[in-house]
Amino acid sequence: METKGAPTEDLSSGGFLSKFLSDLVDSPVNLALLGVCGYLLYRVLKGRRPDDAPYVPDESLPPLPKRDMTVEEIRPYDGKQPDGRILMAVNGKVFDVTRGKKFYGPDGPYGIFAGRDASRGLATFALSEEVLKDGYDDLSDLSPMEMDSVREWETQFMMKYDCIGKLIKPEPEEKPEDGEKEKVSSVTEKAVGDEVHSETTPEETSEGDVKKPSSE
Ligand code: HEM
Structure with a gap:
């Protein structure tokens, strides 16, 4: 008896394998992927040797x-x-x-x-x-x-x-507020200006402010 519908493909293992292989060889992308997989497999298996x-x-x-x-x-x-x-x-x-x-x-x-x-x-x-x-x-x-x-x-x-x-997200670096920045830089500028006319070196505090050494 004849069956209706789309012609069926021969999906027996031989037919499937030859179609698979011809698809693989026909497409350069498939070939490249096969190459990458083969290379990775080689690297993975090679790494298994204890002397390597x-x-x-x-x-x-x-x-x-x-x-x-x-x-x-x-x-x-x-x-x-x-x-x-x-x-x-x-x-x-x-x-x-x-x-x-x-x-x-x-x-x-x-x-x-x-x-x-x-x-x-x-x-x-x-x-x-x-x-x-x-x-x-x-x-x-x-x-x-x-x-x-x-x-x-x-x-x-x-x-x-x-x-x-x-895995933790690094704390963002603390930036001084705009007003604070101006304050710090004006103090710094003043101190640097002072330094030019002074024989002593200004000493820097951990806050980044510049403190003039005491005159004692
Ligand atoms: C298609 C090509 C690939 C092949 C043939 C391949 C092959 C393998 C094999 C055979 C193993 C198991 C090794 C073992 O347990 O002894 C493995 C493990 C692994 N593969 Fe691939 N691989 C491929 C692509 C990739 C890609 C693209 C990535 C990552 C983006 C990847 C990440 C891994 C990782 C993380 C492991 C587990 C290693 C572990 O156990 O710590 N593989 N791979």
Whole structure:
């Protein structure tokens, strides 16, 4: 009996595989993606060999005391220091990922995340420097799907690595009020003016005001 409707494709495993392979080879974008995946897979698997990690810190690194940190504070922990410690932030938490050095060490496939907030890179599946922000990243522009992905990564990291604490937003530098600035600069100018005509050096206070030394 003849069946009506659109002609059916041969989706047996042989037909599917050959269509898949021809689609892959026909498109340069697919080929490039395949290349990237192959390269990352190679790097991940290569990193598994125990003799392939000369920078390896030893497993006896003492655990870091728990504390909240800013991005600037986690920066130095990029695995390139003598102890090889690697910290990385994911969704507002700081993890000690030193035991994943084959991934995040200087020669690892995900070394770009070492000492950084990796959330945006993980959310967007990107491993490029341009994607990651240098300062604090509030991730507010990520889509709900990307945020779900970051949360999944966070769960995975919670299971695998030590959480050191929270990633904190640095306090904004305190700027003096406009009036105060004028006051300070006029005092400074006066003192500098005085200094020109005086043999003694003005002494600076911690508030940034300039105080003339007492005449005693
Ligand atoms: C398409 C190419 C990719 C391939 C073939 C690939 C392959 C792998 C494999 C096999 C693992 C597991 C290794 C293991 O558990 O021993 C892994 C883990 C991982 N991949 Fe990829 N990956 C790819 C792309 C990416 C991208 C683009 C990112 C980030 C934006 C990424 C981030 C990660 C992370 C964070 C881990 C977990 C490492 C850990 O356990 O700490 N991967 N990848």
